[in-house]
Amino acid sequence: MLNVGYACIALGVPGTQLKTCRLSNASYNTLVSLTAHNLGALEAMLNYNIREGIRLFRISSDIIPFASHPDIHFPWRENFASQFKKLGDLIRSSGIRVSMHPGQYTLLNAKDAGVTERSIVDIRYHASLLEALGTDKTNKIVLHIGGVYGDKAASIQRFKSHFLELNTDIRRRIVIENDDRHYHIGDVLDIAAALGIPAVFDNLHHQLNRCGGTDAYWINACRPTWDSRQKVHYSQQARDKKPGAHSDTIDIQEFMDFYNSLSSRDLDIMLEVKDKNISAIKCMLCTDSNKNMTKLELE
Numbered sequence: 367m368l369n370v371g372y373a374c375i376a377l378g379v380p381g382t383q384l385k386t387c388r389l390s391n392a393s394y395n396t397l398v399s400l401t402a403h404n405l406g407a408l409e410a411m412l413n414y415n416i417r418e419g420i421r422l423f424r425i426s427s428d429i430i431p432f433a434s435h436p437d438i439h440f441p442w443r444e445n446f447a448s449q450f451k452k453l454g455d456l457i458r459s460s461g462i463r464v465s466m467h468p469g470q471y472t473l474l475n476a477k478d479a480g481v482t483e484r485s486i487v488d489i490r491y492h493a494s495l496l497e498a499l500g501t502d503k504t505n506k507i508v509l510h511i512g513g514v515y516g517d518k519a520a521s522i523q524r525f526k527s528h529f530l531e532l533n534t535d536i537r538r539r540i541v542i543e544n545d546d547r548h549y550h551i552g553d554v555l556d557i558a559a560a561l562g563i564p565a566v567f568d569n570l571h572h573q574l575n576r577c578g579g580t581d582a583y584w585i586n587a588c589r590p591t592w593d594s595r596q597k598v599h600y601s602q603q604a605r606d607k608k609p610g611a612h613s614d615t616i617d618i619q620e621f622m623d624f625y626n627s628l629s630s631r632d633l634d635i636m637l638e639v640k641d642k643n644i645s646a647i648k649c650m651l652c653t654d655s656n657k658n659m660t661k662l663e664l665e
Contacts, residue, residue, distance in 0.1 A: 368625075368653055369463070369595075369634045371422025372646040379643070381410040386431045389438075397431060397440045404429045405449045412453065416460045420646055422597075422634050424465050427492065434491040436484070443498050454500035463595070463634060464501060466492045467508040475512040475525035482528055493536040503538045504594035508566055511542060511549040511557065518548075522557060529561055541566050543599065546574040546610045551584045553577075555591070564592045568599040569624065570638075574609050582627045589630075600624065601638040612638050616645040618652050625653055 376382045384404050387396055408429060415423055432438040443450070457464060472485045492507050499505075515521050529537065542558055543566040544551040551565070551572055558565040565588045569581050579587075589596050602620060604611040616639050639645045 368631045369422045370637060370646050370649045370653070371420055371424065371463075371634065372637050372639070372642040373424035373467070374426040374642075376411045376414050376643045377641060379410065379414045382407045382414065384426060384428055386428055389432060389435070392432050392438060394440065397438070397442070398445065400431050401429075401440075401442055401446060402449075404431075405446060405453065409453055409456070412456050412460070412462065414643070415462060416456075418643070418647060419650065420643065421460075421462050422636060423462055424467060424636060425495070427466060427468060429495065430491075433495075434484070434488040436487070443494060447498070450498040451500065454498075457499060457501060463505060463597075464496070464499070465506045465508060465597070465636070466496065468492055470510075472509065473512040474509065474528040475515075475521045477515050477524070482524075486528070486532065489532065489536060489540075493539055496539065497535075503535075505539070506541045506564070506594075506597070507536075507539045509540055509542050510545045511554065514548050522553070525557065526561060537561075537563070538593075541597070543568050544571045544575065546571040548575075550575045550577040551579075551588070555587060558588075558591045564588070564594075564596075566597060566599055568601075570601040570603060570610065570612075571599075573603070580627070581624060582629060585633075586629060595632070595634055597634040597636060599636050599638055604640075612640060614640045616641075616649060618648060621649055622652060625649075 384407050385400050387400060408425065411423070430442045433442060468488050472488045473481055474485055476482045476485065489507065496505055496507070511522065511525050513521060529540070541564040542554050544554045551567055554565050567584050567588050572581065572584065585598055602613040602617055603609065604613045616637060637645055637649065
């Protein structure tokens with residue numbers, strides 16, 4: 367059965383807005399207050415997903431403000447242990463699969479040792495949050511390979527070397543994704559095979575950084591790398607915006623053409639789209655044999 371999910375923010379759902387602050391205002395009390403609020407917002411998003419039958423969700427990296435910043439020392443995991451247990455129980459009992467996706471400055475293959483060290487700290491934060499929730503290793507952390515830095519082969523080797531410096535529990539959570547400029551899906555599959563980790567296929571990145579083959583071909587090629595249910599990223603190009611910009615909403619006919627090209631529906635599809643949960647429900651309803659258009663209109 368196909369699962370469709372969305373990333374980080376639920377639109378139009380009361381009590382789900384995340385909060386942050388400037389680094390200059392990040393006092394201990396402020397961080398306690400913001401973290402408490404954001405964990406409450408995460409709970410509201412999870413409850414919304416459960417009500418709507420959404421079983422795939424990417425948790426925002428910003429749940430704990432400045433958690434991986436070198437100047438911030440805030441024992442968020444210990445302070446909020448009971449809240450994390452409650453949220454983890456909710457995730458497990460509902461069957462929701464969660465993931466996280468560190469930002470563009472988390473670069474395991476950076477030439478600058480300081481950038482690499484900060485990236486490792488950031489990855490450890492993401493793994494720690496998923497551990498605090500009590501999730502198993504089917505709940506993943508998505509990484510890009512990074513830059514080329516004038517020597518692609520050396521940059522790939524740095525990624526591999528730095529990846530292997532991570533502890534085993536963190537490595538078991540990591541999956542790698544093709545990007546829209548430097549590392550196409552063929553590159554990523556080669557790296558994934560060398561490291562024994564899953565490869566995530568991103569359709570829009572593939573449109574912009576191709577190495578031949580259809581979406582369905584590469585999804586099938588990635589499937590054997592997965593140690594759990596396979597996940598792909600799906601998005602559509604925003605009209606009149608720079609290449610790679612995500613659309614405001616999912617054009618359902620384009621999505622259905624993609625869906626109908628799949629050889630297997632035993633798949634998790636993470637939508638990357640501006641209207642988030644709205645498009646997720648639209649795609650869920652349109653791929654359901656028992657279509658409920660009234661539900662979509664209500665949403």
